[in-house]
Amino acid sequence: MRELEVGLDVIVTPTDDGRTWNLTDLLGRSMGRITEASASQFTIHPEGHASETMTGIDRGPFASLDAALAAIEKHTRGVCRRNPGEDQP
Numbered sequence: 001m002r003e004l005e006v007g008l009d010v011i012v013t014p015t016d017d018g019r020t021w022n023l024t025d026l027l028g029r030s031m032g033r034i035t036e037a038s039a040s041q042f043t044i045h046p047e048g049h050a051s052e053t054m055t056g057i058d059r060g061p062f063a064s065l066d067a068a069l070a071a072i073e074k075h076t077r078g079v080c081r082r083n084p085g086e087d088q089p
Helices: 065-076
Strands: 010-014 020-025 030-039 041-046 080-082
Touching: 010 065, 030 065, 041 065, 065 080
Parallel strands: 010 080
Antiparallel strands: 010 020, 020 030, 030 041
């Protein structure tokens, strides 16, 4: 029997410090975060139930937030959406 491939959608929400973005699934469960260490240094930090989902993902560093989000989308076969009203980097 073949395992079904199911996409996992992720909501991306910036924190107050402007250098960290929280990742949650559509049910509001934490999936980790993306941090910006310096310009062009964005790193993915999976946690919670996403630790298993994101096993083997390239964690970076990435040149931009969008590049990190694209890596998550490719790995999870889902969509990363910025929290409504926060679609500007």
